[in-house]
Amino acid sequence: MTVKQLSLPELVDACRDLGVPGVGLWREPVQSYGVEAAAKLVRDAGLAVTTLCRGGFLTAIDPAERAAALADNRRAVDEAATLGTDTLVLVSGGLPAGSRDLRGARERIADALAELGPYAEEHGVRLAIEPLHPMFASDRCVVSTLAQALDLAERFPARQVGVTVDTYHVWWDDTAPEQIARAGTQDRIHTFQLADWTTPLPEGVLNGRGQIGDGSIDMREWQGYVEAAGYTGPIEVELFNDELWARDGREVLAETARRFTENVRP
Amino acid sequence: MTVKQLSLPELVDACRDLGVPGVGLWREPVQSYGVEAAAKLVRDAGLAVTTLCRGGFLTAIDPAERAAALADNRRAVDEAATLGTDTLVLVSGGLPAGSRDLRGARERIADALAELGPYAEEHGVRLAIEPLHPMFASDRCVVSTLAQALDLAERFPARQVGVTVDTYHVWWDDTAPEQIARAGTQDRIHTFQLADWTTPLPEGVLNGRGQIGDGSIDMREWQGYVEAAGYTGPIEVELFNDELWARDGREVLAETARRFTENVRP
Numbered sequence: 169m170t171v172k173q174l175s176l177p178e179l180v181d182a183c184r185d186l187g188v189p190g191v192g193l194w195r196e197p198v199q200s201y202g203v204e205a206a207a208k209l210v211r212d213a214g215l216a217v218t219t220l221c222r223g224g225f226l227t228a229i230d231p232a233e234r235a236a237a238l239a240d241n242r243r244a245v246d247e248a249a250t251l252g253t254d255t256l257v258l259v260s261g262g263l264p265a266g267s268r269d270l271r272g273a274r275e276r277i278a279d280a281l282a283e284l285g286p287y288a289e290e291h292g293v294r295l296a297i298e299p300l301h302p303m304f305a306s307d308r309c310v311v312s313t314l315a316q317a318l319d320l321a322e323r324f325p326a327r328q329v330g331v332t333v334d335t336y337h338v339w340w341d342d343t344a345p346e347q348i349a350r351a352g353t354q355d356r357i358h359t360f361q362l363a364d365w366t367t368p369l370p371e372g373v374l375n376g377r378g379q380i381g382d383g384s385i386d387m388r389e390w391q392g393y394v395e396a397a398g399y400t401g402p403i404e405v406e407l408f409n410d411e412l413w414a415r416d417g418r419e420v421l422a423e424t425a426r427r428f429t430e431n432v433r434p
Numbered sequence: 435m436t437v438k439q440l441s442l443p444e445l446v447d448a449c450r451d452l453g454v455p456g457v458g459l460w461r462e463p464v465q466s467y468g469v470e471a472a473a474k475l476v477r478d479a480g481l482a483v484t485t486l487c488r489g490g491f492l493t494a495i496d497p498a499e500r501a502a503a504l505a506d507n508r509r510a511v512d513e514a515a516t517l518g519t520d521t522l523v524l525v526s527g528g529l530p531a532g533s534r535d536l537r538g539a540r541e542r543i544a545d546a547l548a549e550l551g552p553y554a555e556e557h558g559v560r561l562a563i564e565p566l567h568p569m570f571a572s573d574r575c576v577v578s579t580l581a582q583a584l585d586l587a588e589r590f591p592a593r594q595v596g597v598t599v600d601t602y603h604v605w606w607d608d609t610a611p612e613q614i615a616r617a618g619t620q621d622r623i624h625t626f627q628l629a630d631w632t633t634p635l636p637e638g639v640l641n642g643r644g645q646i647g648d649g650s651i652d653m654r655e656w657q658g659y660v661e662a663a664g665y666t667g668p669i670e671v672e673l674f675n676d677e678l679w680a681r682d683g684r685e686v687l688a689e690t691a692r693r694f695t696e697n698v699r700p
Contacts (some may be wrong), residue, residue: 217543226522263650267650268650268651268652268655269652270606270608271608272607274608301568301569301570302567302606303567303568303569303635303639305605305606305631305633305650306606306633306650307633307634312606312607313607313608315609316608322555323532339536340536340568340571340572340578340616341579342536342537342540342579342582343581345440365571365572367572367573367638368573368637368638368639369569369635369637369638369639370637371634371635371636372633372634372635373569373634373635373639379523383572384529384533384534384572385534386534386535386570398466
């Protein structure tokens with residue numbers, strides 16, 4: 169998503185040229201290209217698929233909407249398995265229209281995980297609940313903190329449900345380091361993502377994630393927390409940024425790889 | 435601030451006409467009108483000044499900036515005392531330019547409170563640390579949760595330092611109700627403010643606070659938490675909203691009073 173202006177073949181080429189060993193893919197471009205074809209493309213290039221983004225949106229009250237969401241998440245699990253990644257990132261969903269009940273929405277996520285967890289496990293895929301920054305609590309993700317994500321995940325085996333740690337969403341939270349330790353003890357850190365916090369936020373606040381090194385987040389500090397918690401998996405960079413998307417994709421990928429090297433310990 | 439398009443005399447008139455018994459004032463319009471004159475204006479109208487907004491911005495590292503901030507906060511205490519309110523709301527300040535050290539910034543706030551708390555007490559004024567929504571953590575307020583605000587406030591007597599509970603800033607936080615209870619036990623809820631959460635957020639995210647009843651927050655629920663914690667003080671409505679500011683101020687104040695009645699228990 170960081171370089172969504174690149175087609176999948178362009179992305180795979182650019183990763184190979186830059187020595188980027190793995191890539192987190194999003195469902196929409198994979199579906200457009202064809203899931204099997206995308207799987208072959210990355211496999212032939214020797215590129216690992218670190219995660220698939222994203223499942224989730226599990227907060228609907230309406231039974232038909234809810235059934236559709238569950239079916240879509242099963243398809244996402246299938247796609248992850250086909251792509252050869254063991255991790256499906258979940259963005260839980262916001263409040264249904266007219267609802268003010270955050271607690272109820274969070275419980276419906278738990279109910280959905282009880283159905284999706286075993287299905288995912290059968291396909292060798294782990295679900296990774298991603299707490300999103302509290303500014304998304306109403307319209308995108310009622311799970312706002314690692315503590316909330318772990319409270320949900322802990323109801324299920326770690327091989328079914330864990331969490332995504334994304335610096336952009338948790339950097340402000342002084343309880344996040346201890347929650348990362350809690351997640352590590354349970355082997356529930358399923359992926360670790362980087363984006364920097366920059367202001368002013370753009371209208372709608374979705375597409376203002378800063379390039380690594382441009383903002384307020386000390387990436388090495390957060391790398392230290394997940395590593396101390398036992399995490400040894402890939403570190404992803406996920407930037408939603410209109411300005412980066414307007415630039416040449418290969419140039420942005422090269423810049424991102426450089427910033428990664430400058431701001432992350434080897 | 436909800437109706438900043440009104441002059442102070444217009445505001446006082448409109449409050450009287452609507453039966454609004456108290457008003458939270460901001461420093462800038464009070465200073466423009468003259469602090470003594472403003473105090474006389476509201477006193478003669480029988481209108482209580484519930485709080486003065488705002489002191490704070492206490493995170494500077496530079497000694498001269500820090501000294502200036504402390505001096506300005508002492509003036510804010512003086513103004514609060516002159517206006518006859520016992521509560522000065524504090525917005526703590528963001529990260530200094532180039533800094534990524536949230537923890538250090540929070541400690542500098544504590545250092546400043548150690549100087550300002552006794553001064554405020556001598557003048558019969560309590561400082562009310564306002565946790566701001568985490569989306570303001572870098573540029574406006576490194577205190578993002580009631581837990582963080584209370585961790586700071588608890589280092590001082592409650593008659594010197596407490597907290598502001600504002601629904602807009604804490605509504606997403608499932609630990610906020612227990613923190614409100616903690617604050618109540620210590621007699622540290624120094625004011626309670628309402629604004630609703632609406633999306634999409636505008637560019638810069640500052641001026642998108644929703645009119646009561648328009649958004650995702652159940653006002654009665656939060657009123658219940660502060661009342662259960664023993665709070666019996668005024669309930670303020672504080673809306674920063676470009677659309678409300680563009681309308682006729684008396685009309686907005688009347689609408690706000692109506693929404694208050696509809697969404698808050700008597």
